[in-house]
Amino acid sequence: MSLIWVCGVDEAGRGPLVGAVVAGAVVLDPDNPIEGLKDSKKLTATRREFLYEQIMKKAKAWGVGESSPAEIDEINILQATMLAMRRAIEDLVIRLGGWPEKALIDGNRCPELPIATEVIVKGDAKEPAISAASIVAKVTRNRQMMLLHKRYPEYGFAQHMGYPTEAHFAALKQFGACDQHRRSFSPVRKVLDAIDK
Numbered sequence: 491m492s493l494i495w496v497c498g499v500d501e502a503g504r505g506p507l508v509g510a511v512v513a514g515a516v517v518l519d520p521d522n523p524i525e526g527l528k529d530s531k532k533l534t535a536t537r538r539e540f541l542y543e544q545i546m547k548k549a550k551a552w553g554v555g556e557s558s559p560a561e562i563d564e565i566n567i568l569q570a571t572m573l574a575m576r577r578a579i580e581d582l583v584i585r586l587g588g589w590p591e592k593a594l595i596d597g598n599r600c601p602e603l604p605i606a607t608e609v610i611v612k613g614d615a616k617e618p619a620i621s622a623a624s625i626v627a628k629v630t631r632n633r634q635m636m637l638l639h640k641r642y643p644e645y646g647f648a649q650h651m652g653y654p655t656e657a658h659f660a661a662l663k664q665f666g667a668c669d670q671h672r673r674s675f676s677p678v679r680k681v682l683d684a685i686d687k
Contacts, residue, residue: 495550495590497582498619499575502530502627504567506652507662507678508645509635510673511571513578514626517590518619519550525657530628531625542629545622552622553582554630563674572601578623579603596620625680642668 501513518524524544526537533541545552552575555577557570565573575595583657592606596613613620632651645661645668653659655676662671662681671678 495586496619497551497579497590497593498596498613498617498621498623499578499593500530500596500614500620500624500627501533501571501574502624503633503652504571505654506672507654507658507675508559508647508652508668509631509638510558511562511567511574512554512556512634513571513574514628514630515553515555515578515593516545516576516619516622516625516626517552517582517583517586518622519548521606522548522550524548524618524622527618527625529612529621530624532615533625535632538625538629541622541625545626549622549677551582551586552626553578553580554586554626555579555581556630559670559672562672566674567601567672568636572599574674576603578627580646594620596624607637610681 495517497515497517499515501511503511518537530538555574557574562570581682589605593603594617595607595609596611598606600609614624635647635651644665650658666685667678667682
């Protein structure tokens with residue numbers, strides 16, 4: 491009997507005002523277990539990076555997908571998240587050499603896929619494959635934000651990772667929006683509207 495490959499899927503970056511929304515997809519290898527998988531938000535940055543490297547080495551397959559700020563502005567954050575998830579699974583399919591039999595999706599919505607799907611609220615704390623996907627998504631997005639910080643140090647992205655903090659709002663008011671800000675998000679739109687007046 492052949493093994494049934496189950497893929498965990500999660501995203502990072504729905505709430506920030508800047509950058510892509512990133513999704514991870516992971517099929518774990520039962521013969522190569524990874525100790526310590528849990529919700530990426532409950533891990534230190536150092537631990538996340540360590541587990542990310544373990545996933546890259548030990549998982550049966552993994553994939554990453556994203557939707558750009560322009561796509562988020564065009565189709566809304568929910569649809570952009572679904573698109574990023576689908577792209578992550580399609581990326582995983584290349585490495586796996588075919589579609590997994592089932593996708594376990596963190597949350598309460600799932601993208602349209604040609605395979606069985608199951609949504610699991612707080613799945614990143616319940617299913618190791620989803621935990622692994624959350625780590626892949628979070629580390630990938632955080633690395634993107636560190637690169638963005640080098641381009642635009644005045645916004646302090648390295649500190650708040652693009653989330654709506656007081657420091658981020660202050661920088662937005664002072665410098666306006668950069669090309670990676672999500673203009674459809676009301677805090678960004680309000681600042682831009684105020685500058686235009």
